[in-house]
Amino acid sequence: MSFIDDFLASWREYREPGYYDGFDYHWTMSVDLDRCTGCGACITACQAENNIPIVGEDAIARGREMQWIRIEKYWEGEFPDVKLRFIPMLCQHCDAAPCETVCPVSATYHNQDGLNAQVYNRCIGTRSCAVYCPYEVRYFNYNNHHWDAPLEQQLNPDVSVREKGVMEKCSFCIQRIRQAKDVAKDEGRRVQDGDVQPACVQTCPTEALVFGDQNDPDSRVSQTMNDERAYHVLEELNTAPSVVYLRKVETDAV
Amino acid sequence: MGVSLVPTLKLLRPTAMIVGTAFVGLLFGYWLNRTYVPGTEPVQPINFSHQIHAGLYQIDCLYCHSNARKSASAGVPSVNKCVGCHQLVVPDRPQIRLVMEYWENQEPIPWVKVHDLPDFVHFPHNRHVAAGLECQECHGPVETMDVVSRQAPVEMGLCLTCHKDHQVEFGLDCLTCHK
Numbered sequence: 233m234s235f236i237d238d239f240l241a242s243w244r245e246y247r248e249p250g251y252y253d254g255f256d257y258h259w260t261m262s263v264d265l266d267r268c269t270g271c272g273a274c275i276t277a278c279q280a281e282n283n284i285p286i287v288g289e290d291a292i293a294r295g296r297e298m299q300w301i302r303i304e305k306y307w308e309g310e311f312p313d314v315k316l317r318f319i320p321m322l323c324q325h326c327d328a329a330p331c332e333t334v335c336p337v338s339a340t341y342h343n344q345d346g347l348n349a350q351v352y353n354r355c356i357g358t359r360s361c362a363v364y365c366p367y368e369v370r371y372f373n374y375n376n377h378h379w380d381a382p383l384e385q386q387l388n389p390d391v392s393v394r395e396k397g398v399m400e401k402c403s404f405c406i407q408r409i410r411q412a413k414d415v416a417k418d419e420g421r422r423v424q425d426g427d428v429q430p431a432c433v434q435t436c437p438t439e440a441l442v443f444g445d446q447n448d449p450d451s452r453v454s455q456t457m458n459d460e461r462a463y464h465v466l467e468e469l470n471t472a473p474s475v476v477y478l479r480k481v482e483t484d485a486v
Numbered sequence: 487m488g489v490s491l492v493p494t495l496k497l498l499r500p501t502a503m504i505v506g507t508a509f510v511g512l513l514f515g516y517w518l519n520r521t522y523v524p525g526t527e528p529v530q531p532i533n534f535s536h537q538i539h540a541g542l543y544q545i546d547c548l549y550c551h552s553n554a555r556k557s558a559s560a561g562v563p564s565v566n567k568c569v570g571c572h573q574l575v576v577p578d579r580p581q582i583r584l585v586m587e588y589w590e591n592q593e594p595i596p597w598v599k600v601h602d603l604p605d606f607v608h609f610p611h612n613r614h615v616a617a618g619l620e621c622q623e624c625h626g627p628v629e630t631m632d633v634v635s636r637q638a639p640v641e642m643g644l645c646l647t648c649h650k651d652h653q654v655e656f657g658l659d660c661l662t663c664h665k
Contacts, residue, residue, distance in 0.1 A: 353606060414612070417616075418616065
């Protein structure tokens with residue numbers, strides 16, 4: 233039984249919140265819902281940066297949409313006292329991610345930077361991760377996609393174009409993180425706050441999205457994390473997400 | 487008296503299918519072998535000899551492939567760089583005349599990539615040069631090759647073994663190389 237004990241011990245250690253704080257970086261994003269206007273610029277930026285295909289009307293009608301970040305829309309109250317709420321939803325890069333435990337081929341795993349990694353070459357397309365993800369942010373390639381000329385010219389060479397039969401999701405723009413780390417290594421320093429900006433963060437016109445290293449106490453994101461409005465989506469599931477949301481302030485409730 | 491071929495053909499059909507499949511398989515295997523197995527020598531548009539340039543005349547790899555120092559792709563030198571020397575050095579040889587033709591037409595030389603990594607692999611040359619790795623560790627003794635052939639098998643094991651041996655920090659993380 234010692235094998236099982238060992239396994240459970242390492243499992244527990246790995247699932248322990250804060251386990252990933254021991255490493256160099258812990259990439260985190262904060263989303264200020266007070267600032268988000270639901271404009272959808274982040275979706276467009278992500279689409280362009282990460283070679284996300286435009287699946288078309290038919291596929292969307294069949295529930296096969298593809299966008300690594302989406303704006304969820306909620307109506308609150310009855311007419312005429314109706315309010316529209318937006319919440320940008322992207323991969324939460326959970327420290328105790330349910331999707332990682334179910335992958336039969338370890339195509340998705342947690343790396344030392346607190347990123348929930350997806351290795352496309354390894355993925356065999358069981359789609360169990362998408363079933364287990366409580367945030368429903370994993371998207372499956374039901375088809376091979378093509379880009380009409382000249383759109384194939386704008387594909388990002390630093391991101392692979394996914395094939396039919398693999399799962400994909402937000403990577404926190406791993407290519408940009410890698411680039412920033414390269415530069416920092418050349419200059420013999422740590423990656424500083426503001427060096428890395430995923431496409432969605434860079435494009436957000438109201439600066440609702442903030443990205444940074446949670447292990448650096450001075451970074452903008454760690455300061456927003458300590459805000460009293462901060463919360464995690466579906467916190468009760470104990471997934472320990474790396475994306476922090478800041479509650480919208482009710483001005484008329486005062 | 488007519489003899490019908492049809493029964494014979496029907497009888498031969500399974501055999502023909504097996505032979506056909508085997509033939510297609512062999513062709514595929516030949517292509518696979520040619521493309522991915524070390525020792526492949528693509529035919530280049532110009533008979534450029536690394537043996538002469540890097541071996542005999544001791545030109546540094548990074549003199550021509552200077553992008554290896556600063557970018558992910560090592561790149562091939564521009565025609566500009568070839569002409570820079572060869573305007574003065576042996577400009578009358580037939581192979582150099584070919585280079586000059588490209589230069590005058592203002593066209594790049596369509597070199598064939600020898601070590602072509604798959605598109606999902608992130609291999610930054612600059613990081614590896616900065617780490618002090620010799621080009622020869624992956625590309626083999628290029629300075630002795632008249633025609634450059636592929637030396638490194640394009641396999642994940644090559645990266646992992648080297649990262650393990652050199653104890654690269656987080657070198658075994660998938661996201662280090664996969665993009």
